[in-house]
Amino acid sequence: MILALDQGTTGTTALLLDAEGRLRGRGYAELPQHFPCPGWVEHDPDEIWASVTAAAAAALAAAGVPATAVRAVGLTNQRETVVLWERATGRPLHRALVWQDRRTADVCLARAAWNDELRRRTGLVLDPYFSATKIAWLLDHLPAARRRAEAGELAVGTVDSWLLWRLTGGRVHATDPTNASRTLLYDLRTGTWAPDLLDRFGVPAALLPTIRPSAGDFGATDPERFLGVAAPIGGVAGDQQAALVGQGCCRPGLAKNTYGTGAFLLLHTGARPVVSRHGLLTTVACGPRGERAFALEGSIFIAGAAIQWLRDGLGLLRQAAESEALARSLEDNDGVYFVPAFVGLGAPHWEPRARGTLVGLTRGTTRAHLARAALEAMAYATADVVGAMAADAGAPLERLRVDGGAAANDWLLQFQADVLAVPVERPALVESTALGAAALAGVGAGLWPTVEDFLAGQPPARRFLPRDLRPRRDAWLAGWRRAVAAARAWAQAAEDAAS
Incomplete structure (x- = not known):
């Protein structure tokens, strides 16, 4: 064992x-x-x-x-x-x-x-x-x-x-x-x-x-x-590097996103570090034998923590899982966007002074809109990072493997596939982080030669295929960019007021 x-x-x-x-x-x-x-x-x-x-x-x-x-x-x-x-x-x-x-x-x-x-x-x-x-x-x-x-x-x-x-x-x-x-x-x-x-x-x-x-x-x-x-x-x-291993992303070109308290997207780049020009981080990853390799990383500070805030901070949810049914109850976001910059913005923006921002509220806004906006924010922030990765790597992402607690939310993963316009794959065992640690431990203890030998027995992943929603997708992403600009403007206004 x-x-x-x-x-x-x-x-x-x-x-x-x-x-x-x-x-x-x-x-x-x-x-x-x-x-x-x-x-x-x-x-x-x-x-x-x-x-x-x-x-x-x-x-x-x-x-x-x-x-x-x-x-x-x-x-x-x-x-x-x-x-x-x-x-x-x-x-x-x-x-x-x-x-x-x-x-x-x-x-x-x-x-x-x-x-x-x-x-x-x-x-x-x-x-x-x-x-x-x-x-x-x-x-x-x-x-x-x-x-x-x-x-x-x-x-x-x-x-x-x-x-x-x-x-x-x-x-x-x-x-x-x-x-x-x-x-x-x-x-x-x-x-x-x-x-x-x-x-x-x-x-x-x-x-x-x-x-x-x-x-x-x-x-x-x-x-x-x-x-x-x-x-x-x-x-x-x-x-995050353990999750990359657990998802079988031990070779160049493979990417995963972990939706946890924050969200962390890593793209394996091989034996040499790639320095980002688009707001990403260069970090160490693992090869098939646990050897040192490299990855590009986009760190999103708040993901599932936004749902926790709706539950624990505002009392809008009894359980985090309610967010899926609430999001499904709406045909659209009705212009409501949530930028959960509680501790600033991470990749690719890197604005530590930004703060959480809700925009587009009306008297018709309900808790369903806020739940959907929190889930959408995870997908939009991921899209920001994927765009930066494509620019750094010189090629678009072909698929995204996902894990973490929020990856159990089918609505989120379908929306993520729609926003990215690429398939999203969820493994049968979503605890990819622990699975990666186990794979490395077996290599280190001499129980198997590579992490891929250990992972070969894992059941196939479920795939979420993107729907053809181009006009709506473009509108959603444009609204998100305006909301992020508002969060960054708040930081600038606070700095101007202090000076």
Whole structure:
């Protein structure tokens, strides 16, 4: 059995899969988020760990097998989120700063002149989304943290590093290239931490984890701390790169979109990095044997979280699944658009000051319009990224593979196919992220030679074919562009008022 641990923004999923990739057990544990100030988003690192142990135990119970049946463990995680802890005790010094956290936006804006070099070296843009400014914030705002970091008393890492530390009883402080590449501290061409970038962001090298291949040796679980078993940890990857693997997109030209809290579209580009000229990121991906490869990525900060906001923030939905029936109840959006820029706009716009915008409201607007607008926003934002990818790659996308929680929504996927005018494919097992972690773990543990060998037994995907709606599609996309312009204008107006 392979135990795949998928630690996400709102919870942790654990899957237990057999050697043919068949699901034997599933477990899930929710993870609370904390919002101490506007624009700040945090997790308690101990709650992250507790969610992992709870989900793993639930998966084993669902499968009805003992922990000793686990032959390898794969780990995948929310990326960019930062944890700082004491090496001697393993005690976190602060809550984790989540990838959605925007507290360093002013720092990033003040250093905008660095952008060209950072894009060339790291494939990223200078944005609070990434880890470097989060690490610096912790060192500068916690008592004696910088001194202790320079003395080697502290450790820092993305969530994978924190969990590897806990899983191995403090024996392993490591990360993999997919996670390292999301920090602004990793040089794409050398595949190492960049000393000059560490100096520029004020991050001591002694803090950082070692970088190991995504499929390989990450130690073994400590039986005194995790399920009473010592199982090899054979694979680690950031959630979006793991989903790319789980969708079988391990070769150039294949693309997937994960609709989760945010939406993340990756296009595999092969063994050499492609630097985007259209607002995308260059990131590390995995090849068939877990080797380092590259991808273009479009990061959409808010996707399923918009539906959660309608449910939890406004009370318009009892369950997120209601959004599908509400969207189906309307023939059209009636000019209502929702740009859920709660934490700014991601790719391809990169406007950290933008805020959520609803346009086109009338007295006839109902909760059905708002639910449809939130679902449509996921599809439109994806279309923005797909257009940028086509421009960078020099060829249009031929199909899009999808996964994530919102991919269970048939209305959304049909609308996505209509807007993109290409087929959309949903796998039978939508937890592609955990599936990818399992595939990498098996390669790393020597259970199969390539991830494709493991994935060969997966059942065929369901296809959503585009309908011929060209005039309506053009009108929908034009309305979306006007709505995005309104969200960006709000940011500009706020800046003008402050100056």
